[in-house]
Amino acid sequence: MIILGTRGVPNQHGGFEALAEHLLDVYTSMGLECLVIGNRDPEVSSSVIGRITALPALRSLETPLRTWSVRKQARGHESVLVVNPVNVLTAMWLAHRGSHVLLHMDGMEDQRDKWGYFAKRVHRLARYIAAKSNLTLVTDSKEIQDWYRHTYRKDSMFIAYGGCQHAESDPAHTWREEFVSDYYLVVARPEPENQILEICSAYLNSTSPWPLIVVGAPVRPTPYWKKVHRLVGESKRVQLAGSIYDRKHLCELYRGARGVIHGHTVGGTNPALVDALSHGCPVYAHANPYNKEVVGSTAPMWRNAQELERFFTADRTPQASVHAREFIGRYNWADVTNLYMKAFEEA
Numbered sequence: 504m505i506i507l508g509t510r511g512v513p514n515q516h517g518g519f520e521a522l523a524e525h526l527l528d529v530y531t532s533m534g535l536e537c538l539v540i541g542n543r544d545p546e547v548s549s550s551v552i553g554r555i556t557a558l559p560a561l562r563s564l565e566t567p568l569r570t571w572s573v574r575k576q577a578r579g580h581e582s583v584l585v586v587n588p589v590n591v592l593t594a595m596w597l598a599h600r601g602s603h604v605l606l607h608m609d610g611m612e613d614q615r616d617k618w619g620y621f622a623k624r625v626h627r628l629a630r631y632i633a634a635k636s637n638l639t640l641v642t643d644s645k646e647i648q649d650w651y652r653h654t655y656r657k658d659s660m661f662i663a664y665g666g667c668q669h670a671e672s673d674p675a676h677t678w679r680e681e682f683v684s685d686y687y688l689v690v691a692r693p694e695p696e697n698q699i700l701e702i703c704s705a706y707l708n709s710t711s712p713w714p715l716i717v718v719g720a721p722v723r724p725t726p727y728w729k730k731v732h733r734l735v736g737e738s739k740r741v742q743l744a745g746s747i748y749d750r751k752h753l754c755e756l757y758r759g760a761r762g763v764i765h766g767h768t769v770g771g772t773n774p775a776l777v778d779a780l781s782h783g784c785p786v787y788a789h790a791n792p793y794n795k796e797v798v799g800s801t802a803p804m805w806r807n808a809q810e811l812e813r814f815f816t817a818d819r820t821p822q823a824s825v826h827a828r829e830f831i832g833r834y835n836w837a838d839v840t841n842l843y844m845k846a847f848e849e850a
Contacts, residue, residue, distance in 0.1 A: 504530060504537050504847070505577040507593065508570045508586040508607075511541015515748060516692055516719050518643075519586045519607070521774045522664065522839075526584070529840050540576060542569040563622030566590065567629070577602065582847045588612070589626055591633040598638060603850040605843070606633055607641045608651070608659065610770040610793070616695035617727075631655075639850045644771025646792045660846050664774045665836030666781025667754060670827060677758065677827045678783040680820075684759035686742075687711070687815070688784075690718045690775045691766065693728045698766030698789065700731050703741055705808040707734070709815035713761055718753070720745040757782040761821045764811070765789060772797055777834050783827030787814055797834070798824055 506523045514520035523539045530537035540547070542565065547553050552572040556565040570590040577583050578600055585594040586607040598604040612618070612626040633640060634655035642648040642659040651657045669676045687706070691697040699717060706715045720743070721728050735741045747753050757763065763779040763786045770793030777797065779786050788794040790804035798804070802824045805811045 504535070504582040504584060505580045506537070506539045506584045506586070507573065507577055508566065508590045509539065509541050510543045512539050513748065515746060516690065516775065518664065518774045519609070522586070522607075525665065525668075525836050526840065526843065529836070540573050542566055547573060563618060563625060567592070567625075571596075582850075584843070588633045589629045591629045591636065591638070594633075594638055595636060603847050604638060605641050605660075605846055605850060606638045607643070608633065608647065610644070610647065612769075614696070614769045639846065641846065642771060644793050644796060646796055647771040660842070662839055662842045662846065663772045663834055664777045665839050666774075666777040666779075666831065666834055667757070668836060669750075669754060670781045670783075671831050671835050671837070674828060676754070676782075678760070678785075678823060679758075680822070682759060683761055683821050685713045686760060687713060687715045688718070688756055688760040688763045689715065689766070690753070690756075690763070690779070692719050693721055693725070693731060695727055696767065696769045698768065700727070700734060701808045702764050702766050702811065703731060703734055705811035706741065706815050707738060708808075709812045711740075711815040711818055713818070714740055714742055715764075716742045716744050716756065718744050718747050718756065754782070757784050760784055762787050765794065767794065769793075780825055780830045781827060781834065783823045783825070783830075785821045786824040787811075 509519040509523045510517055512520060512524045512527060514524040527537050527539050547569055552568050556568050566587055567589045570593045574593045574596055577597055581603055583597050583602045583604050585604060588608050594604050594606040613623040634651055634657040640659035641662050643663050645661055648659050648661050651659055689702055691699060693699050757779055763784045765776050765786055765788035767773045768789055768791055786798060788798050788804050790806045
């Protein structure tokens with residue numbers, strides 16, 4: 504199997520990258536061929552297309568053009584997973600040449616604030632072409648699956664994400680109230696739709712005595728990230744920890760948090776949310792259909808910064824949002840692997 508359209512592996516707090524890294528590890532351990540060609544791999548980013556799409560004005564075309572530029576490396580392979588509907592032309596090209604192709608439809612990219620008018624139109628057009636094609640589509644959220652069914656009468660295969668592999672295999676690798684430390688935790692890429700700015704603002708306006716640790720940072724400072732830095736200023740209450748890719752360290756942070764604040768607003772299923780819940784952490788997520796699908800309708804959620812501020816100020820006794828083993832029964836990498844194998848067989 505070849506996986507195209509991701510930034511590449513190892514995973515750096517990305518959904519597609521988490522999926523690609525896991526499938527690569529599992530397929531390889533089974534003695535099967537698996538290759539991930541990332542759009543930001545050195546040989547891709549240093550190519551002519553890579554250098555052109557590195558220009559700020561062409562940022563919105565980076566993914567489709569770089570994925571298209573490496574399509575011939577996947578030609579002739581029986582199974583190809585193409586992620587992101589904006590890569591639909593690459594997926595169709597490979598399917599026409601005999602590969603069994605799955606196209607992962609991601610969330611609602613056209614709703615992301617980071618994209619301008621042109622980029623949003625590109626995402627909508629790509630999504631429309633994919634829905635009208637004969638490709639086998641994969642959705643990671645039942646809400647997204649239903650949306651395609653109702654909007655385009657297009658069926659897709661629902662395959663979500665797994666969480667922490669250690670938690671899946673070891674029941675003792677879990678959050679416990681008696682081991683809680685004195686901090687709140689956010690793990691997210693610093694993009695507007697992930698609401699890091701709103702979370703930090705709500706926290707700083709609260710009277711919470713516990714620090715807020717924010718994990719995640721851009722490779723290069725962005726205007727949004729600069730806003731976060733200006734807001735936090737010299738405050739010692741918010742710790743901008745940067746990106747943490749060490750799995751052991753990240754697990755320790757999850758297992759010791761008083762609560763994990765999740766602000767993702769653009770569906771579907773977010774791997775960071777699944778990761779936190781697989782540890783059994785108390786999670787306080789933004790109230791949207793995608794998060795509700797994962798956390799459950801009875802879990803506490805927040806709709807705006809004012810509600811989040813009240814949550815921080817109230818400083819409730821930490822309680823797990825869901826039972827970790829029950830959650831892992833629904834979201835785990837073993838099922839994900841089996842479902843992708845089945846999907847390729849049916850493609």
